[in-house]
Amino acid sequence: MNIRELPTREVTINACKLCNPLGASLVFRGIEGAVPLLHGSQGCATYIRRYLISHFKEPIDIASSNFSESSTIFGGGPKLKQALKNVIDQYQPTFIGIATTCLSETIGDDLQLILDEFNREYRAPGKPLLVTVSTPSYQGSHIDGFHDTVRAVIEQVATGGPKKNMVSIFPGMVSAADLRLLKEVLTDFGLDFLVLPDYSETMDGGMWDTYQKIAPGGASVDKIRAAGRSKAVIQLGRTVRKQQNAAEYLKERFGVESYQLGLPVGIRETDRLMQTLAVITGNDIPQKYQEERGRLIDAYVDAHKYLFGKKAAIYGEPDLVLGIAIFLAEVGVVPVICATGARTGKLGDELRCLLPELEGEITVAEGIDFDDIRTLVERVQPDLLIGNSKGYPLSRQSGIPLIRVGFPIHDRIGGQRILHLGYRGTQHLFDQIVNELIRARQDRSPIGWSYM
Amino acid sequence: MSENLAQDFAVTREKLLKVYPTKAARKRAKHMVLNDPDPETMPEIEANVRTIPGIITQRGCTYAGCKGVVVGPIRDIVNITHGPIGCGFYSWLTRRNQTKPIDDNDYNLMNYCFSTDMQEDDIVFGGEKKLRQAVREAYEIFKPKAIGIFSTCPVGLIGDDVHAVAREMKEELGINVFGFSCEGYKGVSQSAGHHIANNQMFKHVIGLDDTVRDSKYKINLLGEYNIGGDAFEIERILEKCGIDLIATFSGNSSYDYFANAHTADLNCIMCHRSINYVADMMEIKYGIPWIKVNFIGAEATAKSLRKIAQYFGDPELKERVEKVIAEEMPEVEKHRADARTRCEGKTVMLFVGGSRAHHYQDLFAELGMRTIAAGYEFAHRDDYEGRRVLPTIKIDADSRNIEELTVEPDPERYRYRKTEAEVAELKAQGFEFRDYEGMMAQMAKGTLVIDDISHYEMEKLIAYHKPDIFCAGIKEKYVIQKMGVPCKQLHSYDYSGPYAGFKGAINFYRDIDRLVNSKIWGYIQAPWEKNPELIATYVK
Ligand code: SF4
Ligand code: SF4
Numbered sequence: 006m007n008i009r010e011l012p013t014r015e016v017t018i019n020a021c022k023l024c025n026p027l028g029a030s031l032v033f034r035g036i037e038g039a040v041p042l043l044h045g046s047q048g049c050a051t052y053i054r055r056y057l058i059s060h061f062k063e064p065i066d067i068a069s070s071n072f073s074e075s076s077t078i079f080g081g082g083p084k085l086k087q088a089l090k091n092v093i094d095q096y097q098p099t100f101i102g103i104a105t106t107c108l109s110e111t112i113g114d115d116l117q118l119i120l121d122e123f124n125r126e127y128r129a130p131g132k133p134l135l136v137t138v139s140t141p142s143y144q145g146s147h148i149d150g151f152h153d154t155v156r157a158v159i160e161q162v163a164t165g166g167p168k169k170n171m172v173s174i175f176p177g178m179v180s181a182a183d184l185r186l187l188k189e190v191l192t193d194f195g196l197d198f199l200v201l202p203d204y205s206e207t208m209d210g211g212m213w214d215t216y217q218k219i220a221p222g223g224a225s226v227d228k229i230r231a232a233g234r235s236k237a238v239i240q241l242g243r244t245v246r247k248q249q250n251a252a253e254y255l256k257e258r259f260g261v262e263s264y265q266l267g268l269p270v271g272i273r274e275t276d277r278l279m280q281t282l283a284v285i286t287g288n289d290i291p292q293k294y295q296e297e298r299g300r301l302i303d304a305y306v307d308a309h310k311y312l313f314g315k316k317a318a319i320y321g322e323p324d325l326v327l328g329i330a331i332f333l334a335e336v337g338v339v340p341v342i343c344a345t346g347a348r349t350g351k352l353g354d355e356l357r358c359l360l361p362e363l364e365g366e367i368t369v370a371e372g373i374d375f376d377d378i379r380t381l382v383e384r385v386q387p388d389l390l391i392g393n394s395k396g397y398p399l400s401r402q403s404g405i406p407l408i409r410v411g412f413p414i415h416d417r418i419g420g421q422r423i424l425h426l427g428y429r430g431t432q433h434l435f436d437q438i439v440n441e442l443i444r445a446r447q448d449r450s451p452i453g454w455s456y457m
Numbered sequence: 458m459s460e461n462l463a464q465d466f467a468v469t470r471e472k473l474l475k476v477y478p479t480k481a482a483r484k485r486a487k488h489m490v491l492n493d494p495d496p497e498t499m500p501e502i503e504a505n506v507r508t509i510p511g512i513i514t515q516r517g518c519t520y521a522g523c524k525g526v527v528v529g530p531i532r533d534i535v536n537i538t539h540g541p542i543g544c545g546f547y548s549w550l551t552r553r554n555q556t557k558p559i560d561d562n563d564y565n566l567m568n569y570c571f572s573t574d575m576q577e578d579d580i581v582f583g584g585e586k587k588l589r590q591a592v593r594e595a596y597e598i599f600k601p602k603a604i605g606i607f608s609t610c611p612v613g614l615i616g617d618d619v620h621a622v623a624r625e626m627k628e629e630l631g632i633n634v635f636g637f638s639c640e641g642y643k644g645v646s647q648s649a650g651h652h653i654a655n656n657q658m659f660k661h662v663i664g665l666d667d668t669v670r671d672s673k674y675k676i677n678l679l680g681e682y683n684i685g686g687d688a689f690e691i692e693r694i695l696e697k698c699g700i701d702l703i704a705t706f707s708g709n710s711s712y713d714y715f716a717n718a719h720t721a722d723l724n725c726i727m728c729h730r731s732i733n734y735v736a737d738m739m740e741i742k743y744g745i746p747w748i749k750v751n752f753i754g755a756e757a758t759a760k761s762l763r764k765i766a767q768y769f770g771d772p773e774l775k776e777r778v779e780k781v782i783a784e785e786m787p788e789v790e791k792h793r794a795d796a797r798t799r800c801e802g803k804t805v806m807l808f809v810g811g812s813r814a815h816h817y818q819d820l821f822a823e824l825g826m827r828t829i830a831a832g833y834e835f836a837h838r839d840d841y842e843g844r845r846v847l848p849t850i851k852i853d854a855d856s857r858n859i860e861e862l863t864v865e866p867d868p869e870r871y872r873y874r875k876t877e878a879e880v881a882e883l884k885a886q887g888f889e890f891r892d893y894e895g896m897m898a899q900m901a902k903g904t905l906v907i908d909d910i911s912h913y914e915m916e917k918l919i920a921y922h923k924p925d926i927f928c929a930g931i932k933e934k935y936v937i938q939k940m941g942v943p944c945k946q947l948h949s950y951d952y953s954g955p956y957a958g959f960k961g962a963i964n965f966y967r968d969i970d971r972l973v974n975s976k977i978w979g980y981i982q983a984p985w986e987k988n989p990e991l992i993a994t995y996v997k
Binding site for chain 2: 014015016017019022025026027051052053055056059062063069070071072073075077084085087088089091092094096106107112141142143144210212213215398
C-alpha cells in the first residue's frame with residue numbers, strides 16, 4: 006500500500022472536502038422537529054444551506070446567530086439567545102441543534118454558559134431540547150462534523166434504563182435511499198430501531214398539501230432518548246475514530262453491546278451486517294435478502310469478465326471510499342487510487358487489513374485535493390473515476406468516465422436517491438459500473454456493435 | 458392593481474408580523490410596505506440593515522459578495538481564499554458565470570478554487586506564513602496576471618494582515634497582488650462585499666493601462682456578471698451597433714479589461730447595487746459619466762441602446778441602433794405574441810438579489826404578467842425608492858465599517874467626456890445622468906414590497922397568495938415547488954439562459970411559458986384525492 010500524505014503544498018487547489026458545520030446541519034435535519042442553528046456569521050449558514058439544497062433538491066432551513074463586527078469583540082452570546090427565541094417563535098421546533106463555526110470557535114464562545122443563561126431567562130412553555138456541538142472547520146472536515154454531531158446528540162440526549170428490544174444504528178453520511186434501505190432491513194428483522202440521523206424523509210420527501218414549518222420525518226427524540234436502552238448498537242464506518250463513535254459511547258456509558266462495521270457495500274461487508282443483525286436478534290436472515298444476495302452473485306458471475314483487471318480511482322468520504330474499494334476488489338477491479346480530503350489516519354490501515362492481496366497496488370491519499378488527485382490519475386490512468394460531482398472537470402479533461410456516488414452531486418438530479426448500500430445498492434452500483442465500461446468500449450469500437 | 462389585492466396584502470402583512478416577538482415584529486414591519494409608485498407619497502422602506510438573528514435569510518456574507526460575485530468571474534486572476542476550507546469551497550463556481558477565453562493560450566482560472574485551508578495551528582499562531590507560501594505556489598503553478606487574497610471571518614479575528622502579505626508578494630513575484638478585507642461579518646450582507654471589491658479594483662487595477670483603443674463609441678458595462686451567457690448576448694448586440702465594449706465588470710472579463718477601463722467614455726450600469734461605487738469613483742477621477750441601463754427585456758434593451766446612442770449624440774450611431782432594433786424585434790414579437798396568449802394575466806412574485814427583482818419585472822410585463830409582490834435580498838433604500846433618497850439614508854455602524862475612498866480628479870488623466878453645454882443639452886432632452894429611479898416607482902400601487910424576506914415569510918406569502926410563478930434562488934426553489942408553485946431561479950436560471958437582450962428575451966418567454974403552463978402541476982393531487990366518489994363507483 007502506498008500511503009501518501011498529500012497535498013505537500015500550502016495552497017489547496019479544488020478541495021475534496023467540505024466544512025464541519027455542514028455535516029452537523031445534516032445530522033440535525035435527520036431529527037424530528039429539529040432546526041439547525043449555526044453560531045457565527047450568517048454566510049456560513051447560507052452557504053451550507055445552498056450546498057445541501059443543491060444536492061438534495063429539497064428545502065432546508067438553517068438558522069444563524071448572525072454575528073456582527075461587535076459580536077466578534079464582545080462575544081456572540083446575546084445574538085445566540087436572540088436567535089433561539091426567534092427560531093422558537095417562528096418554528097416551534099421540538100429540538101434545536103446548535104453547531105459552532107470557525108468564527109465562534111476562534112472567539113472562544115462558551116456555548117454551555119450561554120445556554121445556561123438562556124435557560125434561566127427563557128421560561129415560556131414548550132421550550133425545545135437544545136443540543137450543542139463544537140464544529141470548528143480548521144480541525145477536520147464535514148465528515149468529522151457529521152460524526153461529532155451524532156455523538157453529541159447521543160451524549161446529550163440518550164438515557165439509560167432496562168434494555169428494550171431495540172437496535173440503534175449510526176449509518177454515517179449516506180444517501181436518503183441508503184437510509185430507507187437500512188430501515189427496511191431492520192424492519193424485516195423484526196426490530197424496533199433508531200437510525201440516527203434519519204433524513205430519508207426530511208431531505209427527500211413528497212409534495213406538501215399544506216404548509217409545513219419543518220419538513221416532516223426524522224429520528225424521534227423519544228427514540229434517541231431510548232438509545233441507552235438498546236440491546237445493541239451499530240456504528241457503520243470503519244474509519245470512525247473512537248472519540249467520535251457514538252456506539253462506543255453507548256457501550257461505555259450504558260453497557261450497550263456495540264459493533265463497528267464497514268459500510269455495507271459489496272458482498273462481504275453486507276454479509277457482515279446481515280450476520281450481525283442475525284446474531285443480535287437471533288432471527289434468520291430474511292429470505293428476501295438471501296434472494297437479493299443470490300441475484301447479486303449471479304450478476305457478478307455474468308459480468309466479471311468485463312471488469313477483471315480494470316482500474317478505478319475512488320474519492321470522497323473515507324468510509325464510502327473504503328466500502329467501494331472492498332466491493333470493487335470482490336469483482337476484480339483494482340481500486341488503484343483511494344483518496345479522501347478527510348484525515349482519518351485509518352484509511353490505509355483498513356485497506357491493508359481488508360485487501361492484503363492488493364498490497365502495493367493501491368495508492369491511498371488522505372487530506373488530498375483535486376489537483377493532486379489529478380496528478381495521481383494522470384500517472385495511473387484508471388479506467389473509471391468513482392466519486393462526487395466535483396470530479397467531473399477531471400473526468401471531462403481526462404476522458405475517464407465518472408460514476409457518481411456520495412456527496413455532493415449537483416450536476417445531476419437524484420443524488421439523494423443513489424443507493425449504495427446492501428446487496429441491492431451494490432447491485433445498482435455494479436450494473437452501472439459494468440455498463441459504463443461497456444459503453445466506453447462500445448463508443449470506441451469502429452463497428453459500434455449493439456449486441457454483447 | 459385591484460383594491461382587493463391591496464387589502465389582502467395589508468391583512469397578510471399583519472399576519473406575517475404576528476408570529477414575531479414584539480421587538481422583532483417592530484423591526485420587520487419597517488421592511489414590509491404596500492407600494493405607492495408616486496414619489497410624493499412613496500412609503501419609506503427599511504433596507505440594508507442586519508438580519509435579526511434566528512430569522513432565516515436569503516442573504517450571504519460580505520466575502521460572498523466580494524469574492525463570489527464581483528471578482529470571481531474574472532478569468533485570469535487567481536483568487537485565494539484565506540481561511541478554513543468551507544468558505545472557499547462553497548463559492549467555487551456556484552454562480553454559473555460563464556467566460557470565453559480568447560484563445561487556447563488565454564487563461565481560464567474560474568474552474569479553480571484556491572484556499573489556504575487554515576488549520577488549528579494557523580488560527581493559533583497566525584496564518585500569514587501559510588498565506589505567503591500559498592501565493593508563491595499558486596504563482597509558480599499558474600503564472601496568473603494577478604492574485605487576489607480574500608479574508609474570511611476567522612482571519613479578521615486573528616489579525617492576519619492580508620494587505621501586508623499582498624504588498625510583500627507583489628514585490629517578490631513582480632505581478633499585481635492585492636488583498637480584500639471582506640470578512641463575512643463586516644457587513645449586513647453580500648452588499649458590503651461588493652463595495653469592498655469595487656474599492657480594491659479601483660485602487661489596484663483600474664487605470665494601469667492607458668492604451669486608448671481606436672474606436673468611436675467606447676463604453677464599459679458595469680454590474681453584468683454573465684450568468685447563463687447574458688454578457689455574450691449583450692456583447693453581440695453592442696458589436697452589431699458598433700459600440701466598443703472596453704470592459705464588463707465582471708462577466709466574461711479579463712484583468713486587462715479592468716486595467717484599461719478608464720479609457721472608456723461612458724459607464725453603463727446594469728446592477729446598480731453591486732457596482733455604483735466604482736462608477737462614481739471613475740467619474741470623479743477620470744471624468745467618465747455613468748448612466749443606468751437594463752438589458753433584461755427586449756423593450757428595456759431597445760431603450761438602453763437608444764440611451765447610449767443619445768449620449769454619444771452621433772446621428773450615425775442613432776441610425777445604426779434603430780436598424781439593429783428593427784432587425785431584432787420581429788423575431789422577439791413573434792415569440793412574445795405566442796407565449797402571451799398563455800401567460801397573460803398571470804401573477805408573479807420576485808424576491809431575489811439587488812437588481813434582478815426589478816429588472817425581470819420588465820420581461821414579465823412583456824408577457825402580460827403582473828408583478829404582485831417583490832423585494833431584494835441585499836439592496837439598499839435607493840434601489841427601492843430611487844437615488845433621490847440617498848441624502849436621507851442613515852449611516853449605521855455597519856455601513857461605517859466599509860471604507861469610503863477619497864477620490865480626487867487625476868491630474869493628468871481627468872477629462873470630463875462631455876462639455877457643460879452638451880450636458881445641459883442632454884438634460885434638456887430629458888436624459889438622466891447618474892440616476893436610478895428604483896424598483897418601487899415601477900411597481901403598481903398596492904403591491905407588496907418586502908425587503909430581506911425571511912424563509913418563513915416567503916412560505917407564508919406563497920401559502921396565502923399562490924402566485925402563478927415565484928422567482929428566487931436555489932435555496933428557496935424547492936420549498937416553493939413543494940407548495941405546488943413553479944419557481945424560476947434568477948441567480949442561475951436553472952441551467953438555462955441567456956435571458957438578456959433580444960435573443961435572451963425569446964429564451965425567457967419560452968421558459969416561462971413552459972413553466973407556468975406545465976402539466977406536472979396538475980398531477981400533484983392523485984385522482985382519488987381529487988375525486989374520491991368517482992373512484993368508489995369505478996371500483997364497484
Ligand atoms: S466564515 Fe465568514 S466569510 Fe466564511 S462563509 Fe462564513 S460568514 Fe462568510
Ligand atoms: S468559516 Fe468555517 S464554518 Fe464557516 S463556511 Fe468557512 S469553513 Fe465553514
